[in-house]
């Protein structure tokens with residue numbers, strides 16, 4: 001394909017904003033180079049996207065495909081944040097119902113590429129039939145994907161890996177030293193995700209088929225951090241694995257009322273004195289876990305800014321979620337912010353000294369790109385493995401939890417915060433995190449990954465030849 005001809009790239013993320021946003025960011029990078037994007041999602045999700053920068057508006061077309069109705073899925077729910085965790089399988093089932101409309105769209109528009117998420121296990125064969133280049137875009141890092149092994153195991157299961165214990169050690173295909181493994185309480189959840197679900201198939205099966213049917217894997221990872229996992233992925237899947245870099249987001253001008261009031265509060269705090277607390281948009285902690293976190297923040301005596309989200313699909317008021325009188329007792333020292341918080345702006349403020357995070361990959365990247373040590377409180381999916389890496393790399397610590405049930409106490413929270421924020425022994429974590437910002441926050445480095453990725457889109461044949469000969 002000649003370099004001066006514009007590509008048409010279709011993007012199709014899973015229906016979770018933690019997935020939609022990285023797909024959207026990648027779309028902007030591709031559009032920036034003069035290519036055309038069709039960004040496909042459901043109407044309500046499209047309406048909730050951030051604004052497209054004016055210079056890219058003509059290059060990015062937002063395509064609305066309605067979400068079919070499915071019994072069990074609440075009316076107007078179109079993303080994971082609209083529903084309770086236990087209803088997610090119904091959302092997946094509805095998502096699978098988008099196949100007909102998406103296929104029609106691809107048949108009519110015949111794009112050069114389609115980039116999709118782990119969920120649409122039916123999509124790669126459709127794209128192959130239409131001779132559309134097809135790629136899995138992995139918004140999470142390489143260790144999470146490699147931990148689950150080759151697509152044979154993802155699709156057909158493994159006789160050796162059925163019990164929680166087998167996920168509590170590094171798998172046999174990892175031949176280098178690593179701390180990456182699940183704890184018991186996390187492994188139980190992982191075993192559940194290998195089981196067939198109300199959506200009809202397991203998540204692992206979805207991912208396996210998506211990878212198996214793809215010509216290439218694009219992944220939000222870089223060679224400067226844990227590169228062994230990238231090589232392992234290529235060995236496991238026998239196809240090119242192209243890192244798109246970490247895509248560290250850029251802080252933008254913000255004169256919104258909410259940022260003005262947050263900034264006023266942060267301006268009054270001492271330099272690097274505040275712990276920023278946020279558990280992301282997908283995690284739903286139990287009432288107990290929120291209580292212990294709140295009481296731990298109170299006990300630590302450290303200033304904090306807590307971006308608190310109500311559990312998705314919940315009608316409880318915040319006063320029912322937080323311990324009695326909590327906000328009154330921490331007034332002045334602690335701020336509980338109950339609507340959407342501009343995380344990047346907060347992390348970029350001089351008063352912030354650490355980030356207590358659920359360890360989602362985006363938050364991991366954002367925290368370290370500003371050089372903040374991380375206090376890890378992981379819950380689901382890749383988060384536990386990310387927390388092991390944080391501890392191993394000494395860019396932070398993990399809040400200790402009960403090995404059996406994953407519970408933690410206010411003391412566990414408070415001790416962790418004090419260690420990272422104030423103790424002399426905490427200096428090593430603060431220093432290491434600062435050092436790591438040279439990789440994580442290096443815009444030039446990550447821009448070069450994006451350039452390389454887009455060159456691949458423009459001219460895939462040459463680099464793909466090895467892979468197509470094995471998968472043909």
Ligand SMILES: *[C@@H]1O[C@H](CO)[C@@H](O)[C@H](O)[C@H]1NC(C)=O
Pocket residue numbers: 151152153155156212
């Ligand atoms: C899964 O098992 C089926 C039936 O044994 C086999 O035909 C198929 O090739 C396997 N899939 C992979 C990806 O190994």
Ligand SMILES: *[C@@H]1O[C@H](CO)[C@@H](O)[C@H](O)[C@H]1NC(C)=O
Pocket residue numbers: 085086088089192193195196197198
């Ligand atoms: C379905 O998957 C969810 C996680 O995605 C899990 O919480 C639930 O227990 C699973 N249900 C069944 C019946 O396996």
Ligand SMILES: *[C@@H]1O[C@H](CO)[C@@H](O)[C@H](O)[C@H]1NC(C)=O
Pocket residue numbers: 400409410411412415
């Ligand atoms: C967690 O807290 C409990 C009680 O609050 C304590 O007994 C336990 O030792 C703590 N765990 C660690 C690893 O500090």
